[in-house]
Amino acid sequence: QQPVQSPQAVILREGEDAVINCSSSKALYSVHWYRQKHGEAPVFLMILLKGGEQKGHEKISASFNEKKQQSSLYLTASQLSYSGTYFCGTRRGIYSGNTPLVFGKGTRLSVIA
Amino acid sequence: AAGVIQSPRHLIKEKRETATLKCYPIPRHDTVYWYQxxxxxxxxxxxxxxxxxxxxxxxxxxxxxxQQFSDYHSELNMSSLELGDSALYFCASSFSLARGAADTQYFGPGTRLTVL
Incomplete structure (x- = not known):
């Protein structure tokens, strides 16, 4: 079951904030966030686990809402380097290590000066 | 830190030809994934x-x-190539620490395959 990401695309000016959502109709146990620049590999940002706390990475943080089966990625004071496509990936269940991630369709983020 | 290695980085083939992509996972990673x-x-x-x-x-x-070989590297073999096979092919690897759904996948730089 492919997770649903929103919005599909967003344009920001440097210094502005953005929120990217990832939701699933199935129970979520972990959400993996990646950023991919054009023609490059997806780069791992962070993982959110069910029952875990909000994670942070510089000015990028994320949360996991178990009731809504949703994870949100927060980008604050955006920089030009934040531009790229953000993917969330999910797995089938809690004991599903070494199974492939299923990715959402991505959110294209463009930060302009 | 060592990363996932893929070769070649770029590949151009004609229709109906074959291609082999290689992936070398991060040392001690036991799982390899292929994505298109x-x-x-x-x-x-x-x-x-x-x-x-x-x-x-x-x-x-x-x-x-x-297939994955004894040294854990993996190869993706593609035959009778079609125009629609043109894409980026990524290999990712992970280590099963019995963390279940928390195992993180790390992606290689990819192989860009162009079929003419």
Whole structure:
């Protein structure tokens, strides 16, 4: 079951904030966030686990809402380097290590000066 | 830190030809995944191997096959290439620390395959 990401695309000016959502109709146990620049590999940002706390990475943080089966990625004071496509990936269940991630369709983020 | 290595980085083939893509996972990682990504699309899972055995199969065409060798490197073999096979092919690896759904996948730089 492919997770649903929103919005599909967003344009920001440097210094502005953005929120990217990832939701699933199935129970979520972990959400993996990646950023991919054009023609490059997806780069791992962070993982959110069910029952875990909000994670942070510089000015990028994320949360996991178990009731809504949703994870949100927060980008604050955006920089030009934040531009790229953000993917969330999910797995089938809690004991599903070494199974492939299923990715959402991505959110294209463009930060302009 | 060592990363996933893929070769070649770029490959140009004619229709109906064959291609072999190679992937060297991060040392001590026991699982390798292959993904295909078309322009503007999300990565689509093809196939994966855990401890040299096929563990999961996704939308991999019958024309493709893959295996993982004793040194844990993996090869994706593609035959009777079609124009629609042109894409970025990523290999990712992970280490099963018995963390279940928390195992993190790390992606290689990809191989850009162009079929003419």
């Amino acid at each position: 990504q078309g322009p503007g699309q999300d990565p689509q899972f093809l196939i994966s191997f855990y401890e040299k055995m096929q563990s999961d199969k996704g939308s991999i065409p019958d024309r493709f096959s893959a």
